[in-house]
Amino acid sequence: MAASVLALEAFLVEYPNSQLADDAMEELARIELLQGGREAAVDRLRETEARFPDGDRADSIRLRLALWDSAAGELPAAREWLEAVRPEGLNPTERRFFFRLGARLALTDGDRLVYLARFRVDVASELEKETEQDPLSPEIPALRQNVSGLDAQIDTLVLGMPGEDLLRVIPELGSEVPAGRLRLVLCWRAHQLSLIHISEPTRLGMSSYAVFCL
Numbered sequence: 001m002a003a004s005v006l007a008l009e010a011f012l013v014e015y016p017n018s019q020l021a022d023d024a025m026e027e028l029a030r031i032e033l034l035q036g037g038r039e040a041a042v043d044r045l046r047e048t049e050a051r052f053p054d055g056d057r058a059d060s061i062r063l064r065l066a067l068w069d070s071a072a073g074e075l076p077a078a079r080e081w082l083e084a085v086r087p088e089g090l091n092p093t094e095r096r097f098f099f100r101l102g103a104r105l106a107l108t109d110g111d112r113l114v115y116l117a118r119f120r121v122d123v124a125s126e127l128e129k130e131t132e133q134d135p136l137s138p139e140i141p142a143l144r145q146n147v148s149g150l151d152a153q154i155d156t157l158v159l160g161m162p163g164e165d166l167l168r169v170i171p172e173l174g175s176e177v178p179a180g181r182l183r184l185v186l187c188w189r190a191h192q193l194s195l196i197h198i199s200e201p202t203r204l205g206m207s208s209y210a211v212f213c214l
Contacts, residue, residue, distance in 0.1 A: 005031055022052040026061060042068060059089030063098055070101060079105050087118075095122055109161050110169045113154065113178075120150040121176050154178050158185055 066081035099119030106112035
């Protein structure tokens with residue numbers, strides 16, 4: 001490991017602006033973490049992200065910093081790193097970590113729902129692709145289970161959210177699942193309210209929900 005550190009540091013001295021420089025610095029951070037130097041590893045990754053903010057490892061590094069800060073209980077810092085991550089810059093495994101961490105660190109149910117919904121879209125897309133390429137792929141059962149599990153989490157969250165929060169989330173979901181589900185919940189609530197005679201069933205009023213039934 002010591003020889004690896006020397007080789008990596010020598011590479012960075014000779015090729016400081018190489019396209020692989022961020023990879024080398026990330027590897028040094030990993031070694032420092034393995035050797036027990038968490039603070040040194042975090043500093044190394046922060047330096048890497050600052051020097052190569054548009055590098056191909058930038059989003060992976062931001063995600064790792066978010067994970068490390070989260071594990072250390074530094075939740076505001078973790079959320080800040082997470083917000084800087086571009087999901088498209090992550091590989092499939094990293095994206096799953098990103099969505100899970102985002103849902104776990106979300107400050108509101110609305111934010112949590114958005115993370116879970118995007119997580120579901122990502123897994124469902126992977127399932128569709130895998131099914132088209134090889135209907136007998138051994139990955140398919142696990143992907144289907146992931147989609148079902150996310151649907152269950154989303155349903156539980158949606159049913160417990162106030163109508164005002166659901167209305168705020170719908171524009172962020174666009175036409176993707178569970179946008180239709182949210183509209184159905186709002187319609188069902190509006191219908192239930194119409195069956196009992198209450199002058200002011202919600203602060204938003206019946207019409208705000210009923211519009212989604214059209």
